[in-house]
Amino acid sequence: MTDTNPMFGALRLPRSILFGRGQRRAIGSATAKIGKRALLCTDPRQSAQPEFRDILADLAANGVETHVFDQTIPDLPIGSIEACVAEVSGFAPDVVIGVGGGSSMDMAKVVAVLLTHGGDVRSYYGEFAVPGPVIPLIAVPTTSGTGSEVTPVAVVADEQRGAKVGIASPHLIPLIAICDPELTVTCPPGLTACSGADALTHAVEAFTTLARPIDAMLTEQHVFVGKNVLSDHFAKLAVANVFQYLERGYRDGADVEAREGLMLAALAAGCAFGTAGTAAAHALQYPVGNLTHTAHGDGVATLLPYVMQYNRPSCVDAFVELARTIGLPEGSPDDMSQAFIDAAATLLAAVKIPASLAALGLPADQQDFVAENALNAARLVKNNPRPLDLAAMQSITRAAFSGDRAALRTI
Structure with a gap:
């Protein structure tokens, strides 16, 4: 065989x-x-x-x-x-x-x-x-x-x-x-949320990065080599722990068990994306962060649900696997993949991550600038599981600015 x-x-x-x-x-x-x-x-x-x-x-x-x-x-x-x-x-x-x-x-x-x-x-x-x-x-x-x-x-x-x-x-x-x-333990709630949301973004993007054709020279020619069986192991551990512990750590900083779970999540997410790489949420955050002077974790996490929504047609199986990782109910692949995106958005809202680029402070007239400049992050763009061009970046940026994730379901 x-x-x-x-x-x-x-x-x-x-x-x-x-x-x-x-x-x-x-x-x-x-x-x-x-x-x-x-x-x-x-x-x-x-x-x-x-x-x-x-x-x-x-x-x-x-x-x-x-x-x-x-x-x-x-x-x-x-x-x-x-x-x-x-x-x-x-x-x-x-x-x-x-x-x-x-x-x-x-x-x-x-x-x-x-x-x-x-x-x-x-x-x-x-x-x-x-x-x-x-x-x-x-x-x-x-x-x-x-x-x-x-x-x-x-x-x-x-x-x-x-x-x-x-x-x-x-x-x-x-x-x-x-x-x-x-x-x-001394991290205030806002920093706990921002940091944990950063770890979630690292893990989800590492788990859904484009898998490259297998080549013995891949690690010799690229620092970030895309989705693989070893990085996936750490990414799933990180996702599971963020969903289990982020809201707990945010609400009670003295909850040492939650602090342990979140630090393990951040460590595991680093192990995952340090080899697999990240993708569109990080590419978009670079210009967003420069324009808004907001924390990296807040920026990537604000963008994450919109990037996931855009990527879903190319990531249904991966999102289903993550849905099972966090214990979501069984259903059709379409339903489970969407349920995971919705669950991530709900968790981020619970720890007060801004729900849109407008809420993050991006000026309305800078949306296309963000889309254009995000394409300059070539190592991140090439990692995205669904191809990205200017029109795609603009669709993500505009949906993320208005807070309308549903607008990306038909693209």
């Missing part, structure tokens, strides 16, 4: 991933095995936390000298990266630790590149532009959303371009990820 559906799987992950309550107490010992001079990249809110001071004390107790850069700015403007590099140029770290949300971990990644290879941040845009290994990275997330602790990408805000741009290279994957849900 001929096998007409061969399996393909690919993952690129840290050498070590530690997950669970109290795992931050391994940072000092783990760092000392790598180097003796650690740069910590974080933000002012995080550096003031008692847990951060405990991390510094743990590093010192293990003989690690530290330098703290705590001026990381959300969305990571290039000027902030350059300020960090200039500040630590005389310190010569042999390990870089990112402690915080996605921007702090991405700061650690890009600074490690510049300290190792020099040059301008802009010279590393795109895929595979980092020429070789970088100073070892340790990532310690304090939110449950971006998954940056396990991914090969960092996103920076290029002020000159007026755009967010990705640097994608396997060399950016941290050597060690230490994921301690106790570090997320």
Whole structure:
């Protein structure tokens, strides 16, 4: 019998991933095995936390000298990266630790590149532009959303371009990820919602990305290789956990079980999209985020139900599988795939994610600008399971602006 559906799987992950309550107490010992001079990249809110001071004390107790850069700015403007590099140029770290949300971990990644290879941040845009290994990275997330602790990408805000741009290279994957849900207990409800919605978007887009023709050179030629059997495993875990725990964590930040479930979701979603990639929701968010100055997680999550609705004709089976993953009632494939989209929209509304681009603050006259500029994110556009052209992008953007998801059912 001929096998007409061969399996393909690919993952690129840290050498070590530690997950669970109290795992931050391994940072000092783990760092000392790598180097003796650690740069910590974080933000002012995080550096003031008692847990951060405990991390510094743990590093010192293990003989690690530290330098703290705590001026990381959300969305990571290039000027902030350059300020960090200039500040630590005389310190010569042999390990870089990112402690915080996605921007702090991405700061650690890009600074490690510049300290190792020099040059301008802009010279590393795109895929595979980092020429070789970088100073070892340790990532310690304090939110449950971006998954940056396990991914090969960092996103920076290029002020000159007026755009967010990705640097994608396997060399950016941290050597060690230490994921301690106790570090997320202080996240306020809005940040919990935004982060968890980001994780959901990562997982759904990774699970529904276009599956590429199987080729032994796929991972050699692309950082993000599309839907595959290994990334699918992590994407489903993430979706299940977000649906089980997001609203709980949003309503009660002290619910440590919910914090655990959400951090595992974010980690699993990172494992999924770090290899499979993301698609149209992320492509559209780049210009939306630049125009509205809103959080990445809010932007992609606002767009997600509309992108899912547009993609549904190409994703019926995938959405049915996700519907079963979260325990929706059995029915026809059409009904179940639509039910999953509706359930995602309902969950996002329950945690106060804006329901439309208008509610997010996008000016009405910028809808076509968003559609046109989203097409510039070629690595995301090519990943989308249903082909995208300007007319398709405009249909998604206009439906998302007006809040009319039904308008996409007939396209």
